[in-house]
Amino acid sequence: MTPKSNAGLWRNPGRHQTPRFIPGLTSVLSKIRFFLPPLILGAWGCVLLRMKLSGALLELQNPAYHPLTLGAVGLLLLTAIVYPFLFDASNSQPPLKLHKAAAGLLLLLPVAAWLALPGKNANAGMLTRRETSLGSDLSLYRLLKVDPDELHDELLQRVQSAGTDSFINLDLLELNRITQCKDLQDAYQGHHVTLLGQWLPGETGGEFKLVQVIMFCCAADARVVGTKVMGDAGHRAKGDWLEVDADLQFDEGSNAPRLRLLEARAQSGLPDIDPGS
Amino acid sequence: MYWLPEFLVVFLSLFIQGIPFLLLGSVIGALVTAFCPPARLAAFLPRNRFLGILAGLGAAFFIPSCECIAVPLIRRLIGRGLPVSFGVAYLLASPTLNPVCLLSTWVAFQYDYPLHAVLVRAGGSALIAGVAAFLLTLLPVEKLLCHDPVEENCPVCTPPLAATAPLAVHNPPSCEPCAPPDSCGPECHDHGPCQPSSWLMHRFPRLGSAAAMSVGDFLNVSMYYIAGCMAAAALQTILPSYLVPTNNPNLMIPSFMGLAVGLSVCSSADAFVVRAFTGYPLACLFAFLWMGAVLDLKLLLMYQTLFKKRAVLLLALILILSVFILARGAASIPLEKVFSSGTGLSWGTR
Numbered sequence: 001m002t003p004k005s006n007a008g009l010w011r012n013p014g015r016h017q018t019p020r021f022i023p024g025l026t027s028v029l030s031k032i033r034f035f036l037p038p039l040i041l042g043a044w045g046c047v048l049l050r051m052k053l054s055g056a057l058l059e060l061q062n063p064a065y066h067p068l069t070l071g072a073v074g075l076l077l078l079t080a081i082v083y084p085f086l087f088d089a090s091n092s093q094p095p096l097k098l099h100k101a102a103a104g105l106l107l108l109l110p111v112a113a114w115l116a117l118p119g120k121n122a123n124a125g126m127l128t129r130r131e132t133s134l135g136s137d138l139s140l141y142r143l144l145k146v147d148p149d150e151l152h153d154e155l156l157q158r159v160q161s162a163g164t165d166s167f168i169n170l171d172l173l174e175l176n177r178i179t180q181c182k183d184l185q186d187a188y189q190g191h192h193v194t195l196l197g198q199w200l201p202g203e204t205g206g207e208f209k210l211v212q213v214i215m216f217c218c219a220a221d222a223r224v225v226g227t228k229v230m231g232d233a234g235h236r237a238k239g240d241w242l243e244v245d246a247d248l249q250f251d252e253g254s255n256a257p258r259l260r261l262l263e264a265r266a267q268s269g270l271p272d273i274d275p276g277s
Numbered sequence: 278m279y280w281l282p283e284f285l286v287v288f289l290s291l292f293i294q295g296i297p298f299l300l301l302g303s304v305i306g307a308l309v310t311a312f313c314p315p316a317r318l319a320a321f322l323p324r325n326r327f328l329g330i331l332a333g334l335g336a337a338f339f340i341p342s343c344e345c346i347a348v349p350l351i352r353r354l355i356g357r358g359l360p361v362s363f364g365v366a367y368l369l370a371s372p373t374l375n376p377v378c379l380l381s382t383w384v385a386f387q388y389d390y391p392l393h394a395v396l397v398r399a400g401g402s403a404l405i406a407g408v409a410a411f412l413l414t415l416l417p418v419e420k421l422l423c424h425d426p427v428e429e430n431c432p433v434c435t436p437p438l439a440a441t442a443p444l445a446v447h448n449p450p451s452c453e454p455c456a457p458p459d460s461c462g463p464e465c466h467d468h469g470p471c472q473p474s475s476w477l478m479h480r481f482p483r484l485g486s487a488a489a490m491s492v493g494d495f496l497n498v499s500m501y502y503i504a505g506c507m508a509a510a511a512l513q514t515i516l517p518s519y520l521v522p523t524n525n526p527n528l529m530i531p532s533f534m535g536l537a538v539g540l541s542v543c544s545s546a547d548a549f550v551v552r553a554f555t556g557y558p559l560a561c562l563f564a565f566l567w568m569g570a571v572l573d574l575k576l577l578l579m580y581q582t583l584f585k586k587r588a589v590l591l592l593a594l595i596l597i598l599s600v601f602i603l604a605r606g607a608a609s610i611p612l613e614k615v616f617s618s619g620t621g622l623s624w625g626t627r
Binding site: 037040044048057060075076079087103110113116117118218220 | 281282283285286287288289290291292293294296297300304384385387485488489492496499500503504507509510513549552
């Protein structure tokens with residue numbers, strides 16, 4: 001096509017033709033555009049699979065939904081592979097319009113977000129903002145479908161079967177339940193416990209916080225439960241996973257737990273726990 | 278940029294949570310459209326307005342399609358003689374009453390009140406769809422329906438992201454393939470006979486067209502979903518909470534309705550988006566769910582391919598009023614307490 005004027009240079013000569021400034025460019029652009037959807041679908045599938053394999057998915061989604069996500073990964077990858085058999089790349093492609101290019105970029109945002117996500121402790125940013133206090137939130141148990149009475153009996157049984165000097169494994173939600181019941185407080189008073197959680201700095205140098213994200217569905221509705229631990233666990237990055245041995249006492253007045261650090265062990269990588277399910 | 282890590286986490290988590298349901302909705306909708314052409318049903322449908330609306334509401338349970346699929350589908354079917362009352366009722370009800378949407382609502386509210394949430398959402402949507410369909414069909418057909426069919430892309434011929442029609446970005450390539458590609462004729466498509474485009478289309482025409490349609494639908498709907506996830510993540514992490522008033526239902530409900538219109542999230546996954554708004558009364562969340570399924574920015578444009586502009590404005594007015602009245606009524610009932618059987622445990626108070 002030979003443009004008759006400068007204005008004509010940019011004018012679309014037909015619905016399914018583009019001005020040919022550089023020979024072959026249209027064809028290359030057409031091919032790129034043809035393969036953009038399967039590339040996007042394949043990239044989404046690979047990102048989700050990578051997140052699952054690296055354990056990063058645990059910080060974003062309740063593990064109860066991981067099978068659904070894996071199903072979606074399979075379908076995305078399958079679609080990306082089958083795509084060239086669905087459409088014919090040799091068919092003439094209409095010119096790319098600006099809003100279509102913008103749509104393509106929008107579809108790539110999840111991949112960009114994954115690339116920008118910190119590799120370690122991705123949820124560290126929300127830990128301090130969403131921290132809730134211990135001992136006041138009964139609705140946590142209802143939302144998690146944990147029967148507080150059943151949990152109460154189980155915790156009582158656990159402490160009764162434990163020896164005086166043995167360490168009792170607890171998670172932060174269980175510690176929350178103990179804090180709510182006077183008889184559990186009495187039973188656990190002075191016992192050694194082992195807790196697993198993520199490290200946050202305390203208000204003073206001689207203490208730190210051990211927290212855990214509870215997800216009902218995904219990180220969008222996550223809450224954070226946590227407790228203070230007296231002692232120095234060393235300098236850590238926010239969100240580092242720690243296993244803490246501590247001596248458990250309860251305040252007479254406020255019933256708040258007072259944990260005195262005995263030993264802290266760093267957990268390399270995300271431990272295999274089930275946050276919130 | 279202290280908010281960026283949390284923003285990314287919330288955005289990605291919402292995206293991951295909704296993608297399986299968007300996929301499921303696209304695949305089921307395309308399979309139904311390809312293998313059971315609803316046009317055949319038109320001959321058996323009642324012409325009476327009330328019965329047509331009831332049949333439309335009932336069909337919404339069994340013919341899964343989200344709002345993006347329903348508009349072009351109903352446009353084609355009404356053009357082939359589908360009763361208008363049935364079509365309008367189905368159009369407004371199917372985004373919410375379809376099994377995929379109800380399933381995603383159940384999952385999103387799984388740790389709250391899944392059954393109550395599904396029933397309230399479905400009941401409210403059926404009521405709104407029924408009332409709006411009844412009022413809208415009081416208009417004479419010539420004042421209601423658009424005469425000029427807008428050219429749209431055939432999913433069988435045109436790859437996703439390559440659409441050329443003026444409404445392509447709002448109108449996903451999900452037109453009903455009236456027949457398998459190998460038997461398509463000029464009467465099937467506005468743009469002429471379909472060109473079977475690949476080996477798969479030749480060998481397995483229905484399956485191939487279903488796959489092509491589902492890919493196109495999925496990608497188009499995903500754009501809006503990603504935009505919705507970004508907005509929800511921004512609202513949680515960047516924007517100050519005072520932008521959404523928290524103490525006056527007369528302001529909160531319109532805020533959430535406006536949010537639903539602006540976000541334009543697909544009904545297959547909007548329950549996850551709204552579930553992220555922890556701390557707001559349930560009535561507001563339901564206002565979001567009721568509104569978003571029947572009226573948003575993309576639907577306002579898509580409705581104009583079926584209805585005349587004045588009819589679209591009337592429909593928008595009816596929908597806004599009916600959602601507000603219903604949500605305001607719901608706000609006067611302590612839904613959280615009713616749902617949790619009077620235990621007093623509240624999820625929805627800030």
